[in-house]
Amino acid sequence: MINVNGKIVSTANVSLENNRGFLYGDAVFETLRILDNKVLFLEDHYFRLMSSMRILRMQIPMDFTMEFFQEEIIKLVQANNQSNHNAFKVRFTVYRDGEGRYLPNTRNIGYIATYDKLNEGVYKLNESDYEVELFKDFYVTAHLLSNLKTTNRLINVTGSIFAQENGYENCLLVNDSKNIAEALNANLFVVKDNVIKTPPLTDGCVKGIMRKQVMELIEKHPDYTLEEASISPFELQKADEMFLTNAIIGIQPITKYRKKSYTNEVAKDLINRLNAKIRFL
Template sequence: MVNINGTLIQSEQANLSLENRGYKYGDALFETLKVVNGKILFWEDHYFRLMSSMRILRMTIPMTFTMEFLESEILKTVEENNLLAKSSRVRLNVDRGEGGKYKPNKDSNVGFNIIAEPHDNPFYGMLPFEDYTVDLYKDFMMAPGLLSGLKSNSKSISVLGSIYAEENGWDNCLVLNTNKSVIEALNGNLFLVKDDIIKTPPLEDGCLNGVMRKQILDALKNNPNYKVEEASISPFELQKADELFISNVIIVIQSIGKYRKKSYGNETAKDVLQLVNGKMRLS
């Protein structure tokens, strides 16, 4: 079952209009959520990121789009799919409705849809990494700016980069911005570890304003064992690093095992994962 603007219907009956602006122009935003035993993890951060993104795209936010309303619609969808007592991956999609060309019609109505599917792992654990291999994706680059940091439906670089990675037998690729700095992976934010320094690209470089990125930075804020830097990362730094890891809300951390001829460890990543798990238990 899927949720279309509050109505639950069978997925095979969920027809999208050819005039839908999310389909025609990518005029849409989405949040990928992890729901465990009826709790949406980091829901407040997801909600405020969505509202901020809608304002940046100048979408009219319906009065009904309160945090409580959207939370109830998400959990309603999860329950209808018999996932309330399990772990699930949920996509909340918001679009500007129908009408207009590039310029939306004034009477276009913002709508939402929600899809829930089972997710095997309810817990955040360290994933196998020794053979997890990445390389740079250099065919297209991200232009830094507010739009590049949004979780919008315009994901051509992630799509093309994923195809490129598969063609070359890699698990993922790292994305560059137009200044030739490494900003993120295809499916999450990037962290680089060198000695006791944990470094991640700043939002100004064009990386996604990731919810799990925020949790990791918060967990490390007052930790005396590490120095955290939000600073640009050059491709040259990758091969000098002790560790590289990717973060998103579904997996939390995926350590990178290999980049070109370099192999990495994951001791710091394991420590960071424990800190995030501890932060979750306290919330």
């Protein structure tokens, strides 16, 4: 079952030939982790969604409040949870609902929410081999639209195919200044000595929800200093540790990049602090 504009149905029954999300990528989305009927980091997800819709000049209904957003997500989860499962992933996609070509004839919105079960309730550190490589066929453009989670993800799609074809778990994306922007599905953090760096939003990375949580954890950490600064590809092999973050996986250590292998001590420490944090949400 899925949630289409507030109705729980088995199929969306949306006309693709007129859907702007399909035709022009005129849509934004949030991917949320649900634990025990609670939307983790609800406020951050909601305000990012609202900001993205405003930037794209979508017309936001007056009743699209944070409470409404939460209710629509939980309604979907409960409609599909017949076995008291406690952890879910929900994708909430908002599209501009109207015909027209590049110029829409309305700025009204529609939405579709879908779900999947998750195996783990709290975040669990994946310590399996996780090798990455640079994807340089296309570059991330360092501007505001790159910070949004829109449905225009062709770099991520082609990069994922490249990773699969070459036996990598993920790829790092490079921006038009030849600096590292992010991974295919996550933000990047690089550890060297007691400094942890992550690319700034001005370098074109997605404004990640988990990125924000991890940055807050690092800022309060007694042993490390956080820097938002551009990361050159040359820095990667000098790093002690690298890890990726997103709202579903939490923190994913990178174990290998080219000839360099990495530890995961910082990632292990931060994921413990992250799980402690979500207990109080």
